[in-house]
Amino acid sequence: MEKSPYLPFIEKVKTSIAQDTFVRLSLSKKRKADDELKKIIIRVSIIKNTRHLTFVYRYPRKDITKNYPLEKAYVELLALMQKYFLIYNLFTTIADWTLEHLPKGNIKTKQKPPTFSATPYRLHDKMKNHLIAKADYLYALGILNAQGNIKKDKGDKYKQINKFVEIIDALLKNQKDFRQKAPLKVVDMGAGKGYLTFALYDYLHRQQNIKTEILGVEIRKDLVDKSNAIAEQLSFEQLHFEEGFIQNYELPATDILIALHACDTATDDAIAKGIAAGAQLILCAPCCHKQIRQEIKDSNTFHSVLRHGILKERQAEILTDTIRALLLESKGYKTKVFEFISTEHTGKNLMIAAQKHHRQVDCEFFLSEIQKLKNAFGIGEHYLEKLLRG
Known part of the structure; x- marks a missing residue:
């Protein structure tokens, strides 16, 4: 290695790792x-209490991840620099360095102020109890502290994220064709702080090795900007966030549509857009069931239930989501309604999962079931009916 022109740059990598200022290193711009x-x-x-370098090799249709002890990693790095790439970007908390091959064969090194002020959480092989245990995005999102422990006020959020990934893991077993798609298109409507959006991206890319493009739509610009910055920090290159309202967002062709905790009829807007976009999988966790609650009419049959405000509210939730499930089934989706996360951890605990099938659908049956429910409770029209009718 003594005569290599890349040695000074590799020494910077070694120094940053020794000083624990290393954030990441990227090799780009193919020679051929x-x-x-x-x-x-x-x-x-960190593997078996020893620092390693994790290399993620990115190909058009897949990523390959390999771990190397440091000395072997430096040998591999040198070989890659000599053979495959023309630009190398080293990010540390002290400074950023770029080594670039110029057109005439010269090599130029530039130093810039640091992009990142803190190092990411170091992935650790001992955290094996959950599907998300090794995810470094948990550190960037403030779920884990600097020691890699779950923060006291983030325990419920950690459980929610893990449960969400478990649900996705189970549902994907019935969507084997997703692996053949390149890339898989996912939209999260109402992404909020992006906890579940990052979890899904990490799960699909790192654990399942499925090429995925994920878009998070969120109304609050500050959250959009923060989420995009974290995605860049983590090199989640196909994860992006955009500012927008669910109601008027133009949804592109989509494979998976997610709408978790979209308020009231915003859930219906998301479902309708997912159906129109051809989504093969729709996941929503509704909240704030105001529309149907306001339409329910008292009756002699259900007076004993509806005279209690809390019971009327819960009945409205049941009716709202039952009609949503029936409407999805009328559009060719196999639908399940189940507990998302125990009420011990969140009050918003119901999830609707709808998977597209290609069997013949008896639309009249589902629509007649909806009409029976509406007649029984004096409901005029569910908002999702209106959206699907166009």
Whole structure:
């Protein structure tokens, strides 16, 4: 390695790792246009209490992840720099360095102020109890502290994230064709702080090795900007957030539509847009069932229930989501309604999962079931009916 022009740059990598200022290293701009290897992202991880470098090799249709002890990692890094790429970006908390091959064959190194002020959480092999246990995005989102422990006020959120990934894991077993799609298109409507959006991206990319493009739609610009910054920090290159309202957002062709805790009829807007966009999987966790509650009419049959405000509210929730499930079934979806997360951890605990099938559908049956419910409770029209009618 003594005569290599890359040695000074590799020494900077070594120093940053020794000083624990290393954030990430990226190798990009292929030397040969026909090479399938597009890019490599390198991070520090802890395996059996020893620092390693984790290399993520990015190809057009898949990512391959390999872990190397430091000395082997430096040998691999040198070989890659000599053979595959022309630009190398080292990010540390002290400074950023770029090594670039110029057109005439010269090599230029530039130093810039640091992009990142803190190092990411180091992935640790001992955290094996959950599907999300090794996810470094949990540190970036403030779920884990600097020691890798769950923060006291984030325990419920951690359980919710893990449960969400478990649900996705189970549902994907029935969506084997997703692996053949390149890339899988996912939209999260009402992404909020992005906890579940990041979890889904990490699960699909890192654990399932499925090429995925995920878009988070959120009305609050500050959350959009923060989420995009974290995605960049983590090199989640196909995860983006945009500012927008669910009601008037133009949804592109979509494979998976997610709407968790969209308020009142915003859930219906998301479902309708997912159906129109051809989503094969729709997941929603509704809240604030105001529309049907306001339409329910008292009757002799259900007076004993509806005279109690809390029971009327719960009945409205049941009716709202039952009609949503029936409408989805009328559009060719197999629908399940189940507990998302125990009420011990959140009050918003119901989830509707709808998976598209291609069997013949008896629309009249489902619509007649809806009409029976509306007649029984004096309901005029569910908002989702109106949206689907156009």
